[in-house]
Each structure stands twice: as structure tokens, then as C-alpha cells.
Amino acid sequence: MMNPMMMLGRLLSRIYRDNEGQALVEYALILALVAVVVIVVLTTLGGHVSNTLNNVANAVGG
Numbered sequence: 001m002m003n004p005m006m007m008l009g010r011l012l013s014r015i016y017r018d019n020e021g022q023a024l025v026e027y028a029l030i031l032a033l034v035a036v037v038v039i040v041v042l043t044t045l046g047g048h049v050s051n052t053l054n055n056v057a058n059a060v061g062g
Contacts, residue, residue, distance in 0.1 A: 012025060 012028070
């Protein structure tokens, strides 16, 4: 069985060889960057949102 990273690498190299595939690779890289940013933001804000909701629940008496 092939390692998933190897499969991804082979797929990307196959797509990259095609001239029209270059745009697809660029979009995939942008999508990956956006996904990383979203994960970081949600991880950072997740704790703050949780703390705020706990404060509200405690203030209400829950």
C-alpha cells in the first residue's frame, strides 16, 4: 500500500507536468493556505469563544 503523501506527490507532479494543470496546482496551494489560516484562526478564537460563553452561563446562573 502506498503512503498517502506519496500518492499526493505523484498526483501533483502528474498535474504539474500539464500546462493547464499548473493553474489547478496554484489553486490547490491557495486552498491549502486558506485552510491552514482558517484552522489557526478557529483554534485561536475557539478558546476565547468558549470562555465568553462560560462567563455568560455563569452570570445567568447556569
